Amino acid sequence: MQRLILPLPGNEGFATRLAALCGGEPGSVETRRFPDGESYVRLHGDPQGRAVDIVCTLARPDPGFLGLVFAADAARDLGATEVNLVAPYLAYMRQDRRFQAGESVSSLSFARLVSSTFDRLLTVDPHLHRHPALSALYSIPTATLHAAPLLAGWIAANVPAPLIIGPDEESEQWAGSIAARIGAPHAVLRKIRRGDRQVDIDVPDLARWQDRTPVLVDDIASSGRTLVAAAEKLAGMDMKPPQCVVVHALFADDAWAQVSACFERVVSTDTVPHPSNRIELAPLLADALLRGLRDCSSDLKGTPR
Numbered sequence: 001m002q003r004l005i006l007p008l009p010g011n012e013g014f015a016t017r018l019a020a021l022c023g024g025e026p027g028s029v030e031t032r033r034f035p036d037g038e039s040y041v042r043l044h045g046d047p048q049g050r051a052v053d054i055v056c057t058l059a060r061p062d063p064g065f066l067g068l069v070f071a072a073d074a075a076r077d078l079g080a081t082e083v084n085l086v087a088p089y090l091a092y093m094r095q096d097r098r099f100q101a102g103e104s105v106s107s108l109s110f111a112r113l114v115s116s117t118f119d120r121l122l123t124v125d126p127h128l129h130r131h132p133a134l135s136a137l138y139s140i141p142t143a144t145l146h147a148a149p150l151l152a153g154w155i156a157a158n159v160p161a162p163l164i165i166g167p168d169e170e171s172e173q174w175a176g177s178i179a180a181r182i183g184a185p186h187a188v189l190r191k192i193r194r195g196d197r198q199v200d201i202d203v204p205d206l207a208r209w210q211d212r213t214p215v216l217v218d219d220i221a222s223s224g225r226t227l228v229a230a231a232e233k234l235a236g237m238d239m240k241p242p243q244c245v246v247v248h249a250l251f252a253d254d255a256w257a258q259v260s261a262c263f264e265r266v267v268s269t270d271t272v273p274h275p276s277n278r279i280e281l282a283p284l285l286a287d288a289l290l291r292g293l294r295d296c297s298s299d300l301k302g303t304p305r
């Protein structure tokens, strides 16, 4: 039986492409607020006897999260054989430990809530720096997809003679893998985060790459301070105008204006809808759904709830 693809509001475009690519039936989720502010949710599409994939990217997750839970519970009540969360961007991955006494470890709390609601989770490049895999946080099977090959393809097709640059030590994995795929050199900067919007960047000597176009690659652009600080340092080094490719285009508040002013071009994947989206990931996710969420990454294990 065809899968039922149910997008939460704002995810319709991605879900329509996904459904077309994996042969699923697109449905919809109607949401509104009752006068007292509580959430109303109604599914349009019949979950009875079929796998249901609820599509909801989790950028700015707080206002819609209860509606997402209600939609999943409704699909299960109405006979879905399994209820999966397709979250191209996965929220709450950065507060993954107690940095100061008394803080909540929101990564773990959020993972518990999602794991108690869904059977499986499919996502793209979760911000996993201190945990080896999503299975360290989530108790349901999780499938992780990686955008690096597509980022590499975009850079190879659009930027002649690139120098791939990761803004911090943790981005070595991205920068190294993208550079290796396209036969380009890469460099990694040093970042010290001093606060939510305070970042210091040190740049190594890049003089031997002055004939190349610097391309910053990162997983997330949120406040944009990492990218702005890196661009400011590069500007003082007589390099060619830099470009930037990110996976998850969160661009909080005025970040888009700040970042786009510092780079010749900024592009992103479509995990979060944004004017910078140029790299389409629906085919990657559709392929994962067609394979039954198998073989996406090593952390697809555990028992569906």
Ligand SMILES: O=P(O)(O)OC[C@H]1O[C@H](OP(=O)(O)OP(=O)(O)O)[C@H](O)[C@@H]1O
Pocket: 094, 129, 167, 168, 170, 193, 196, 197, 199, 218, 219, 220, 221, 222, 223, 224, 225, 226, 227
């Ligand atoms: O746009 P911004 O607000 O600068 O946020 C984006 C940056 O933050 C994340 O790393 P982070 O500095 O949080 O380091 P972490 O790997 O220790 O979480 C991410 O990998 C980006 O580099």
